[in-house]
Amino acid sequence: MSVTERPAAPAGAPSDGDASGRGAAFSSAVGGEELRVVQPLIFASSRPGRRDVRFPKPSDAAQAAAASQLELPAEALRTAAARLPEVSELDLLRHFNRLSHLNHAIDLGFYPLGSCTMKYNPKVNEWAARLPGLSESHPLDPPELSQGSLEIQWLLAELLREISGMAAVSLQPAAGAQGELTGLLMARAYHRSRGEGEQRTTVLVPDSSHGTNPATATMVGYRTITIPSNERGGIDLAALREALGSDTAALMITNPSTLGMFEDQIDQVVAAVHEVGAIAYMDGANLNAILGRFRAGDAGFDVMHFNLHKTFSTPHGGGGPGAGPVGVSERLAPFLPEPVPVLVEGSPDEVKRNAWAGRTTPGARFALEAEGTREQSIGKVRAFAGNFGMHLRAYTYIRSNGDAGLREVSDDAVLAANYLRVRLTDAYDLPYDRICKHEVVFSGRRQKREHGVTTLDIAKAILDYQIHPPTIYFPLIVEEALMIEPTETESLETLDRFVAVMHEIAERAARDPAALRAAPTTTPVGRLDEASAARRPDLRHDFGTA
Amino acid sequence: MAYAPHTLDDRDAMLAAIGVGSVDELFADIPDSVRARAFDIPPPLTEQEVRRELTRLAGRNRIPEVSFLGAGAYRHLVPAAVMEVIGRSEFATAYTPYQPEVSQGTLQSIYEFQTLVCELTGMEVASASHYDGATATAEAALMACRLTRRDTVAISSAVNPQVRRVLDTYCSGPGIRVIEVEADIAEGGSGLTPIDAAESSLDEHVACLVVQHPNFFGGIEPMAELAATAHRHGAQFVAVVEPTSLAILEAPGAYGADIVAAEGQPLGIPLSFGGPYVGLMAARMDSVRQMPGRLVGATRDAAGRRGYVLTLQAREQHIRREKAASNICTNQALCALAATAYLSAVGPEGLREVAELSMVQTRHAISTLEAAGVGERRFSASYFAEAAVRIPDAKRRHAALAEQGVLAGFPLEDAYPALRDCLLVAATELTTDDDVARLVEALEATP
Amino acid sequence: MTYPDDLRYSKDHEWVRADGSTATIGITSFAADELGDIVFVELPEVGAALKQFAAFGVVESVKAVSDLFAPLSGTVSEVNARLQTEPELLNSDPFGDGWIAKVDVADGDELKALLDADGYAKLTS
Incomplete structure (x- = not known):
């Protein structure tokens, strides 16, 4: 087929297109739509008194009991109602389904958006996320009631440890940029613990870096210094050495780089950073290229973040949610954000052996590390224990692929x-x-x-x-x-x-x-x-x- | 392997085109000294095997039959239609709408989301999502510091402790000082943020006063007076709110809030052990350039068709880099879509019913506990749909009830040592009269 | 490209129209073209003290953002309020209606550190 030949409009797409083949962008007296509007706002189908979801009336007993309690003070009450749409369920679904037809998506066509890893999002992951035992699990349920959620988080952290070669992993960050914030806060806490907090004020980033790297450095109060790339698309090692000093807090480097190149002097880069006592941070946005081939931990990095929505196929959702776990070396582990899921009773090896065989380990018990246990922790970076819905999808994906599958991915x-x-x-x-x-x-x-x-x-x-x-x-x-x-x-x-x-x-x-x-x-x-x-x-x- | 499309012939054809003999040659640029030393991952599973594994793990959770647990995440009905909308892969498998011509679905839904958040909060502008309510609150405080060029944040101790801890972390980044305004939690106290305590915490260094309403104990704060107090000192007033309560409680814009932050989870988002949720943020239009997060605006194409684009992007990290308003990039867009679909599904009447039922059932539970002599309300102030209840030996009895599948609430002692023997009790529209009876019976049977 | 002869130019792409002790400043057509469609200007406040070659404001286009650098030192006596609602003036008439601020000049000698139209044309060619 000639590449200019276009497939028919997707089933259900607006069919009243104009001569250019566009969707229903037309002016028509029918429906009174004066503006050239592709899909009217949800508010356009709103009519006073129209309803979708209804809720039960409270019983007389409940109302009587409630009446004995304090009323809300009059000055606290709302004076002007929010103009929420009043629509039927069918109109609601038509509205959002029609909107959905206006999107391009992985499930509709090729999506080679560099740096975003728009790979297929397997449907079994979605099936897993909707299991009531997982989706209805309250984050503050006592650990006795949430052993399944905790086991998933513990196992995922173990798998990410193995994939990255890092010593410890926190699942808390909600996205890559928050992983960066977490990583740099840990770097700073580390320097402070050694009495070098005042002296180390700069973060080095290559000129090919994501904008989040310098933006994160600013959020941690660091000044960004940009390092040029060399003619091969790698970091200019001489310029890096020149910029490194006793004032360097960290180098943040994306590997493979945003040019899609593996940093083939990475061993020298890490050595140079460590020589001046700085922290080597690997932005793991491009981990999809190197699974089973390169591990940040083996190369001596102190901290890296993962993007579960990239490498591990959790859906991008039109802009999120993602998840940005961080892995750290031994020396940064004391600073991990709280809470970390831990195995409090049982042998880690036995629990993993059993889980890999689909079995529960008798007597194994998981918990979130109690607040205050990690005295040097940087604190919490978001409420509760992270984007669990993304964790369980990533776990499903990693288990589906297994060792051979993940290597094949890269x-x-x-x-x-x-x-x-x-x-x-x-x-x-x-x-x-x-x-x-x-x-x-x-x-x-x-x-x-x-x-x-x-x-x-x-x-x-x-x-x-x-x-x-x-x-x-x-x-x-x-x-x-x-x-x-x-x-x-x-x-x-x-x-x-x-x-x-x-x-x-x-x-x-x-x-x-x-x-x-x-x-x-x-x-x-x-x-x-x-x-x-x-x-x-x-x-x-x-x-x-x- | 389930997801790799290539046949052996395909791979050979690609290798031949590239001019290499094997895939290994494509990794020759990784120095030997840093090649992966191990990769001990279990073998692949088929779909039926991985389903069995996830079923096993889901089965290890015990969802309580009766729960009065809230404390920042709430059991609400998630309408089937909402799940249907967010399950559509045209929404779920798209990304940030960088190409507006093929992203109008996502962009228009975000514009609707911004409108709905503005309507709920009574504010002029809403950003298109933060990670959760806690990070939205932290970002709101940092935004207030930029707006006022001040370096201290005052926050009520009746703000959710998790939110305060996240705010502490975010403020520690640029070195913003955080001072706590002590809520009145003494014996016989109101459980609210005292105006005089707020007053004395404020000076020319304080960028904002952060107050949660209803507060962590469900209490109805004197928001208008607190806002006026903040404004007297040139500080911004940051209101942290619960979105379903806004069906009944005054809109923050009407009592003088400058920035509003909220956890959007109650709006049709499953509990899912803490996430993904969605942080809401709204503000005044004259602050928009210091507002973090994505914004969608309406515009037109050359033919005059209305369309939507990401706008005011110069605030963001991909353009402003180290001078950006925040480093946020990936956000919680699909959860924002869930909130949009939820608010459309329940409408103004439905949201009011949710809020009223939650209030009635919380009051029902508490008055029944009091009538049975099992517990008593700890604070004197009026409350929305959550309240602190003193129950003798609360921690032990709470644990014992959990064993029976009854969650009596959230023990407050760890976060507030002064509130020993207190549980935070929350009900929602899902709470039934039988649930209330079971709670009281279980406590009576577990002295 | 040619530039108005009666102005002086900085290497940061600002221009100055000196008129005795006061001066009008703005950005050049070259800068406006490089930025693309300008959507917002953060103006200095009246009374603000400018220092030659130091940042005094921000200009944003759809896809870029840039600091404004003062071409000379002085005190801001007036700002072009029209830019708040019509930032596109910086694109359509950068040397005229798109002026940014008027300044009471602190040191007329500073003009010597600026380029003339030919010098600036060479810089941007």
Whole structure:
């Protein structure tokens, strides 16, 4: 099939599209919709008195008993009701189902969004998350009632320890950025415990780093120093050594890097950091490339975070929830955030042996470490014990894959990225032409210079092929960057179609650049006016004009 | 392996295209000295095997038959329609809407979420989700410090202890001082935050006064007076609220809150042993540039079609890096969608019914305990749907009841040594009259 | 590209129109183009003391953010309030209606440290 041939609109998608093939963006007197609106707001189907969920009336006895208690003071009562929508259940479902049709998603098509690891999210994970025994478990239930939840957390922490080679793991952070915050707070606590808290004030990050790294450093009161990359896309070791000193608190480094490159001087990097007494932090965002091949702990890192929503397939949810557990070396373990799930009775090896065989260990007992046990803990970084729903999905995923499966995950992720690397080098500039890991970063500079087609135009053109574009304009050190992460779960046919699409776009850039600048044309809306949105923010529905 | 699509032929074709003989060659850039030394992970499981394992673990939990446990996470009905909405993989398997043309579903639902949070709180702007109520509160305090250029946070001791501990951690980062305003928890006390204690904690260094309402003990705080006290000293007033209570209790915007933070879990999100939940945050429009978290705004395309985009992104880490308002990136979007669907499903009447039933059943439980001579309310102030109850030998009896599948509440002694023998008792719309009877009977049978 | 002859320019892409003891300052068309669609300007307060080459405000576009650096020292006597509602003036008329602030000049000699139009054109070519 020609790559320009488009599949029919998905079943159930709005079918009243205009000539451009867009969804139901039309003006019609029927329904009185004056504005060109794709799907009206939920408030539009609201009618006073319409109901979906109803609740029982309290019994006379309950009301009588309650009446003997204090009433709410009059001044505490609400004066103007919240204008929540009043809709029927059917209208509610239609509304959200129609909205869902306006999204691209992994389950609909290829999603090579670099740095985000948009792999298939197995459905058995979702099945597990909805088991009533797990979903109805209250975080403050006494440990006697929550042995299952605690065992899952303990086992997951053990598996993450083994995967990373770190000495101890906290599951508490809710996302990668919170893992970074946790890691840097531990680094600072460590320096303070050695009387070096005042002296160490800087955090070093490579110029290819995620924006979260410097933002996190600021939240911990550290000053960020940016280290340039070398011509091979690795960290410039000489510049790093130059910047390292007795004032360095930590180096935060993403490995493989955001350029998709394994940092092949990582041993020297870690040694240099340790030489000045600083903490080596590995941002584990790109762990998907190196499972079973490289462990941060073996390489001497002091702390790393995991992104369960990337490497371990928990769904990204349109922006979250994620989970960002951190692993630490022995010297940082005393500073882990509370609470840590612990095995209080039983042998760890026996419990694991049994769990791997699907058996419960008689007499084994788990608990959350009592508050105050870890005297040097940095405290709590979120309420309760973390995004448990993500923990149990990640546990399910790791157990499903097992050792062989996890190795294959990385093998196939790296295989796919390298395949795209060699198949696309003829059409796009490849600033760093060497073996990559899970992702490959191209540059659209040739298209920009020769045809006036920017990377943004290329991304928008990709949308018309029912493919989500790669990450664009990141990392910052690559001009017109196109950061492609295919992941291991895409078939060769999907990869080949993407190659064909990218070739066709490169060819169209030469032949008809204006058409690319007008893309996309088949999506529910075209390019949106982001400048007006930011200049005059409209951040909520105005009921006055409804 | 279940999820790898490649046949052996596919792999060979890809290796040939790359020009390598084996996948191992693609890892040749990892120095020998740092190659993984071990990888002792158990072998793969088939779907039926992994289901058996998760069923085993779920079975190790015991969900109590009767529970009066709240303390920051509440048992509420999660309507089936809400689960259906968040289960749709078009929402669940998308990511941050960086490409608005193919993310209008997520973006519009966030715009609706922002509108609903503004409606509930009476505020002008709401951000599109934080990790949970505790981190939303901590971020609100840091935001107040940026807005006022002050470096101290005053927080009532009647704020949920978990929230206070998270706020302590976040404030320790940039070196913000935290001072506690002692709630009146003495014998015969109100259980509330005294105005004079708040007054004396405030000076020109204090960026904000943080008060929870209803407070951790369910108590109805004098929010308008506390807000006025904070404002007299040029401090922001941060209200930490419970969203279902806002069906009945005054909107924070109406009593002078500058920033509102809340745990959104009661809005259709399963308990799930503590997460994922969703932190709500709302503020005044003139503070928006110091507000952390994503924001969605309405705009138009070239053809005049209405559409939604991420906006005011220059506040965020991916643009402002070390000068960002926060490091938050991945948030709790799917839980925000659950809250949006929940509020749409229950509507204004349903939310009021939830709040009223929760209030009635909490009062029912407490008055029945009092009538039976089993326990007595510890504080004098009026309360919403949770209250501290003194029950002799509470800790031991609480543990004994748990064995029988009855959770009598949350023992307060560890967090508040002065509240020995006190349980925090919460009921919701799911609490039945039989539950109340079982609680009283179980306590009577366990002296 | 050419720039107005009657202005002086800093390497940080700000311009100055000196008029005796007062001066008007703004950002250059080059800076505005580099930033793209400007959506917000954080203006200094009237009375604020500026120090040459030090940051005094912030300008945001859709996808970028940049500090404003004072091209000379002085005290802010007036700010362009229109920019609060029409930040796009920085794109459409950076040397005219898009001016940012008026300043009581502290030291006229500081102008010598700035570039003329030709020098600035070379810098940005």
